C-alpha cells in the first residue's frame with residue numbers, strides 16, 4: 076500500500092552523527108552547568124544565621140576579621156557592622172586599628188567594636204591566647220589577611236626570592252590562617268551556628284611569578300575543603316566557606332576601579348552575600364566568576380602565557396611607581 080502524499084513529501088528525519096550528538100550533549104551540559112553556577116548569585120544571603128542570640132533575637136554576636144585595617148578586611152568589617160554584628164578588628168598597627176575602630180563606631184553606633192593587635196609574620200604561639208580574651212560570643216571568623224607582596228616586592232622569578240620573603244608569604248597567607256582557626260575553633264564550636272570564611276584568590280589556579288602566593292592560596296583552598304568536611308562529620312555547627320577573590324582595588328593591589336576590579340567594600344559585600352550558597356569554595360563577585368570561566372574554557376598554555384605577560388607588566392608598573400615616589 077502506497078503512503079499518502081503528505082508523508083512521502085515530509086522532510087526525511089536522519090539520525091544525528093555521533094559527533095553532532097556529542098556536541099549537543101556538551102552544549103546542553105555546558106548550558107546547565109553555567110546556569111546552575113549563575114544561580115549562586117541570585118540566592119539570598121544567610122549570614123544572619125550566625126547572628127541570632129540564645130533567646131532567638133538577631134544581633135549582638137561577634138565577628139573577628141584579620142587584616143581589618145585596610146582593603147577588603149576593612150570592607151568586611153563595615154559590612155558586618157551594617158548587618159548588626161559586633162566586630163573585632165585584628166591588625167598589626169595599633170594606631171591604625173584605633174583609627175579604623177573609631178570610624179566604625181561613628182558609622183555604626185549600634186555595633187560594638189574591639190581590636191586585637193597581632194602580627195601575622197612570623198606566626199607565633201601567642202595566637203593561642205586570643206581565645207581567652209574574646210569580648211563575647213564569637214560566631215564568625217574571617218581569615219582575610221594575605222597578599223602577594225607587602226613589605227617585599229611581588230612578581231619575582233622564584234629563584235630570586237630571599238629566604239625571609241618566601242617564608243613570610245606562606246606565613247601571611249596560609250600558616251597564620253590555619254593556626255588562628257585552630258586556636259578559635261573551640262570557641263566557634265560553642266555557638267549553635269558559626270562560620271569560618273577563608274579568603275582565597277584567583278591565583279590559587281597557579282600563576283607564574285607569584286609562585287609562593289599562588290601556592291599558599293592553594294593551601295587555603297585545600298584547608299577549607301578539609302575543614303569543611305571535618306566540621307560536617309563532627310556536627311559541631313561550624314560552617315566553612317572559601318571565598319575566591321579576583322582583582323580588587325585595595326592598598327595592596329593599587330589598580331583603578333573598573334567593571335572587573337571592584338572596590339574593597341563591594342568585594343566584601345559580594346563575599347558575605349555568598350554565605351549559605353551551598354558551595355565550599357565560591358567566587359564572591361559575579362564578574363570575577365565570569366572571568367574565572369576562562370580557566371575551564373581556554374587551554375592552560377594560553378592562559379599561563381597571558382598571565383606571565385600580565386605579571387611582568389605589573390612588575391614594570393610597580394617599579395615605575397616606586398621610582399616616581
Ligand SMILES: NC(=O)c1ccc[n+]([C@@H]2O[C@H](COP(=O)([O-])OP(=O)(O)OC[C@H]3O[C@@H](n4cnc5c(N)ncnc54)[C@H](OP(=O)(O)O)[C@@H]3O)[C@@H](O)[C@H]2O)c1
Pocket residue numbers: 141142143144145146147148165166167168171193194195196219220221222223225247274275276277320321322323324325326327328339
Ligand atoms: N586585592 C586583590 O586584588 C586581591 C585579589 C585576590 C585575593 N586577595 C586577597 O584578599 C585579602 C585581602 O587583600 P587586600 O588587597 O585587601 O589586602 P591589603 O589592601 O594589602 O590589606 C591587608 C590588610 O592586612 C594587614 N596586614 C598586612 N600584613 C600583615 C601582617 N604581617 N600582620 C598582620 N596584618 C597584616 C594590613 O595591615 P596594615 O594596614 O598594617 O598594612 C591590612 O589591614 C588577602 O588575603 C588577599 O590575598 C586580594
